[in-house]
Amino acid sequence: MKLTRAVTTGLAILGLTPALVQAADLTVTIENLTRGVYFTPLAVAAHPEGSQLFQTGQPASTQIQAMAEGGDISGLAGQLSSLGATQANNPAGGLLAPGASATASLNTDGTANTQLSVTAMLLPTNDGFVALNAIDIPTTPGTYSFYANAYDAGTEGNDEVRGSGSPGEAGFPVPPPLEPVVGTGATGITAAAEGFVHIHRGVLGDSDNGAGPSDIDSGLHRWLNPVARITVTVN
Amino acid sequence: MNRKANLTGTSGVYRWSAILGITALTTLLAGCPFDGDNDNVNDNNSDTDTFEVTITNLTAGQPFSPAAVIFHGQHWRAFTTGEPASVALETLAEGGNNASLLAEAADASQVYGHASGHGPIAPGASETVTITLPEAHNRDGLSVSVLTMLVNSNDGLAALNGVSLPALEERQSLHFTALSYDSGTEANTETVDTIPGPAASGGAQEGFNPVRDDVRDAVALHGGVVTQDDGMTGSVLRAQHRWDHPAMRVTVVRTD
Numbered sequence: 180m181k182l183t184r185a186v187t188t189g190l191a192i193l194g195l196t197p198a199l200v201q202a203a204d205l206t207v208t209i210e211n212l213t214r215g216v217y218f219t220p221l222a223v224a225a226h227p228e229g230s231q232l233f234q235t236g237q238p239a240s241t242q243i244q245a246m247a248e249g250g251d252i253s254g255l256a257g258q259l260s261s262l263g264a265t266q267a268n269n270p271a272g273g274l275l276a277p278g279a280s281a282t283a284s285l286n287t288d289g290t291a292n293t294q295l296s297v298t299a300m301l302l303p304t305n306d307g308f309v310a311l312n313a314i315d316i317p318t319t320p321g322t323y324s325f326y327a328n329a330y331d332a333g334t335e336g337n338d339e340v341r342g343s344g345s346p347g348e349a350g351f352p353v354p355p356p357l358e359p360v361v362g363t364g365a366t367g368i369t370a371a372a373e374g375f376v377h378i379h380r381g382v383l384g385d386s387d388n389g390a391g392p393s394d395i396d397s398g399l400h401r402w403l404n405p406v407a408r409i410t411v412t413v414n
Numbered sequence: 415m416n417r418k419a420n421l422t423g424t425s426g427v428y429r430w431s432a433i434l435g436i437t438a439l440t441t442l443l444a445g446c447p448f449d450g451d452n453d454n455v456n457d458n459n460s461d462t463d464t465f466e467v468t469i470t471n472l473t474a475g476q477p478f479s480p481a482a483v484i485f486h487g488q489h490w491r492a493f494t495t496g497e498p499a500s501v502a503l504e505t506l507a508e509g510g511n512n513a514s515l516l517a518e519a520a521d522a523s524q525v526y527g528h529a530s531g532h533g534p535i536a537p538g539a540s541e542t543v544t545i546t547l548p549e550a551h552n553r554d555g556l557s558v559s560v561l562t563m564l565v566n567s568n569d570g571l572a573a574l575n576g577v578s579l580p581a582l583e584e585r586q587s588l589h590f591t592a593l594s595y596d597s598g599t600e601a602n603t604e605t606v607d608t609i610p611g612p613a614a615s616g617g618a619q620e621g622f623n624p625v626r627d628d629v630r631d632a633v634a635l636h637g638g639v640v641t642q643d644d645g646m647t648g649s650v651l652r653a654q655h656r657w658d659h660p661a662m663r664v665t666v667v668r669t670d
Contacts, residue, residue, distance in 0.1 A: 212495055214596055214634040278496035278632045386646050397646060398602055399629060401637040403594070403659045408495070 203288040205316065208410040209270070209297060210280040215399035216406065217357060218275040218309060219250025219300040223283040225292035226264035231313035232296050233376045239332040241346065243298075243376070247308040247332035249344030249352060250300040265292050274356060275299070287316070297327065297409055303361050303395050305339065305351050306332040306372075307379045309407050322412045326405035329379040336370035339382060339393035362387065362394040378404065462546045464670040469531065469560060470540040470663040472591075475654035477611060478572065478662070479510025479563035481531035482519070483543045488555035490524035491576050498631045499597040501624070503561075507571045507597035509610055509621025510534075510563040526556070535562070544669075560592065560664050565611030566655045569600040569628070570636050572662040582668040591660035594636040601627045604639055604649035614650050 207223055232255070233243050242254035252268060259266055267283035275281055287293075294313040301307040311327045331337070335349065341361065342350010353361050368383060384397030465485065471478050484492065492515060493503050502514035512530055519525045527547040535541050557576045564570040574592040582588065600608065606617025640646035643653040 210496060212635040214598070214637050215629060278630060278634055280496065383644075384640075386640070397640045397644065399637075401640070403636060403638050403657075405593075405635070405659075 204284075204286050204414040206282055206284050206412045206414075207267070207270075207295065207297065208280055208282045208412075209275065210408045210410070211275050211277050211406070212408055213277050213402045213406050215277050215360065215396070216304075216402055217277065217302045217354075218271070218407070219246075219302060220252055220269040220273060221271060221275065221281065221283075221297060221299040222246065222252040222255050222259070222266070222268050223270060223285070223297050224259045224264045224266045224268070224295070225285050225287045225290070225316060226259055226262050226294050226296065226313070227291045228293050230262055230294065232298055232310060233312060233330075233332075235330070235376050235378070237375055239334050239376050243308075243332055244306070244334040244346045246298060247300050247306040248335050248346050248348075250302070251344070252299075255298070263290060263292070265290055274302075274354065276356065292316075295411065301329055301379075301406065302357055303339075303351050303353070303400055304379070304382060305337045305349075306335040307382075308332060311409050317411065317413050320413045322410060325409045325411070327407040327409050328404040329381075329402065329406045331373065331377055331379040333373040333375045333377060335372050337382070338367040338370055339384065339395045340365045340367045341394050360396060360399060362389060362391070362396065364390050365394040366390075366392055368392050461549055462670070463549050463668060464544060464546045465558075466542050466544050466667045466669050467558065467560065468540055468542045468665040468667070469535060469562070470665075471535045471537050471661075472663055473537050473564065473657040473661055475537055475613070475652075476564040476566050476570075476657055476661070477537060478531075478535040479506070479565050480512055480533055481535070481541070481543065481560055481562040482506065482512040482515050483529045483531065483545060484516075484519045484525055484559045484561075485527040485545060485547055486519070486522070486557055486559065486576070487524035487526070488557050488576070488578060490522055490557075492519075492559050492561055492573070493575065493595070493597075493633045495595070495633050495635070497633065498626075499599050499633050503571075503633075504569070504597055504599040504624075504626075505622045506561060507563055507569040507595075508600050508623060510565050511622065512561070515561065531562070534565070546670075558664075558666060560662070562662070564594060564657070564661065566609055566613040566651060567611070567636075567639055568602045568604065568608055569597040570639075571595050571597060574662070574664050579666065582666070584668055584670065587665055587667040590664045590666070592662040592664060593659050594657065594661040596628070596634050596636045598628045598630055598632045598634060599626050601629075602639070604641070604646060604651050606650040609650060613652070613655055617650065
């Protein structure tokens with residue numbers, strides 16, 4: 180029943196075997212499935228039951244805000260550390276480009292870390308982020324694949340112009356690989372912070388690289404959820 | 415599962431196709447007088463397994479090109495995200511022609527069965543394709559791929575890209591929803607000359623072109639079309655040509 184349900188909702192479950200061992204040693208591969216969106220350094224963590232990165236419909240934590248607006252995962256890492264989480268952050272060693280993959284290894288032996296979370300900011304967005312939020316780590320050895328959606332942290336208005344990566348400041352940061360493909364001189368879209376985490380509605384963008392309402396390129400930076408495939412191999 | 419939502423259309427198709435399948439088997443047996451095993455019209459242990467694959471177009475304004483339906487082992491793939499598309503995939507994604515992809519599949523040792531859809535599938539419409547496989551292939555690792563072009567796009571396709579099928583009992587069905595992909599082989603200009611579908615009627619409506627001029631020569635999930643209604647200069651597309659995920663539903667039924 181569980182297999183059938185998983186298949187019909189789009190999750191692929193491969194290599195199921197009937198062994199009943201506790202997950203201890205796993206690899207997590209994050210693939211950026213978008214055509215033109217970069218992921219900032221990824222937080223990848225196993226953490227205890229009852230904890231999660233965020234809850235949709237609720238305000239984002241200051242740690243999620245720092246990650247979603249500027250790609251800073253240090254706050255999340257500290258919070259996860261205090262929970263006794265097993266972490267393997269920044270597996271891409273920086274930005275994860277469109278079409279690229281990165282793999283993290285986690286060993287939860289001797290811990291109570293049964294939940295997996297993965298998150299990073301999406302660029303170019305104001306406060307968009309990709310997340311897998313506290314899923315049960317499979318206990319049966321095998322390879323499991325999950326799709327991850329883009330969320331909006333709700334902490335910053337989506338004005339879609341170049342600006343700051345600091346929490347509470349308008350605009351989005353533009354690191355070097357994005358410099359040539361992000362526009363300049365946009366007037367900005369009138370938008371207020373929504374106040375709660377939700378599935379991202381996507382970016383508008385425009386097709387004018389030197390003016391127009393948005394510095395985002397509508398033909399390159401739009402996406403339709405999901406934005407990532409996350410493959411978990413339980414050894 | 416969501417069969418109830420679609421009872422009027424597809425469930426009738428399932429039954430009708432199942433009847434046709436049994437009729438064909440009866441005819442085959444009647445034509446084989448030297449086959450002593452003539453009591454197996456409804457035998458679950460016949461030499462083959464037959465699957466009906468029903469493809470539903472979930473978009474508002476993107477006709478599907480004739481689909482490619484391929485049953486294969488767990489390692490064969492029509493494409494890999496993040497990697498360049500094959501020329502065969504490019505041919506399907508840019509021009510809606512599935513012939514090269516099916517020909518390559520036919521030659522692959524990991525492919526157990528393949529078929530072309532009968533024709534384009536209009537938005538909202540469904541089509542059922544029947545494929546019979548040697549029974550030995552109904553085992554762990556059996557997977558299915560379904561690929562079709564979104565014809566009012568430059569190089570967009572809806573695809574179920576190698577999903578694993580658990581062993582199905584006769585009459586058991588599985589439902590999948592499929593994402594759409596950008597083959598990464600053609601710039602998404604959305605112009606009247608580069609889109610082969612009816613939205614570009616009156617233009618050159620070019621299909622396959624070997625030039626690869628997208629931002630990155632790699633298959634990615636599709637970001638959707640922008641359209642002239644959303645401010646894209648030169649686009650022949652309108653708001654009704656936009657779509658969201660999922661773009662396609664696929665139902666697989668084992669009928670024999």
